[in-house]
Amino acid sequence: xxxxxxxxxxxxxxxxxxxxxxxxxxxxxxxxxxxxxxxxxxxxxxxxxxxxxxxxxxxxxxxxxxxxxxxxxxxxxxxxxxxxxxxxxxxxxxxxxxxxxxxxxxxxxxxxxxxxxxxxxxx
Numbered sequence: 001x002x003x004x005x006x007x008x009x010x011x012x013x014x015x016x017x018x019x020x021x022x023x024x025x026x027x028x029x030x031x032x033x034x035x036x037x038x039x040x041x042x043x044x045x046x047x048x049x050x051x052x053x054x055x056x057x058x059x060x061x062x063x064x065x066x067x068x069x070x071x072x073x074x075x076x077x078x079x080x081x082x083x084x085x086x087x088x089x090x091x092x093x094x095x096x097x098x099x100x101x102x103x104x105x106x107x108x109x110x111x112x113x114x115x116x117x118x119x120x121x122x123x
């Protein structure tokens with residue numbers, strides 16, 4: 001959106017209601033800033049929709065967050081059509097706690113990072 005492109009995205013099949021709510025929030029922000037909310041579009045569905053997006057030459061850049069196994073496949077399919085991709089794969093909020101850290105604060109932070117966002121945190 002910042003670069004002047006529209007956004008078409010697909011959430012996980014198990015999070016359709018959340019995906020709809022997020023799309024509505026983003027569209028409202030876009031509209032409040034003087035643009036058409038239709039710049040942000042959601043596509044719901046399963047792997048067939050994701051596969052179609054990886055193959056479609058009209059999608060110049062595809063970003064995927066998920067497992068390493070699926071990400072490898074996505075990257076290969078997008079690369080095969082000379083598209084660009086951004087992959088965030090297999091992470092689980094790894095962190096290092098130094099020996100001079102405030103352990104009480106570190107414990108709270110680790111707990112929040114692990115469960116505070118229900119595993120839906122990408123940094």
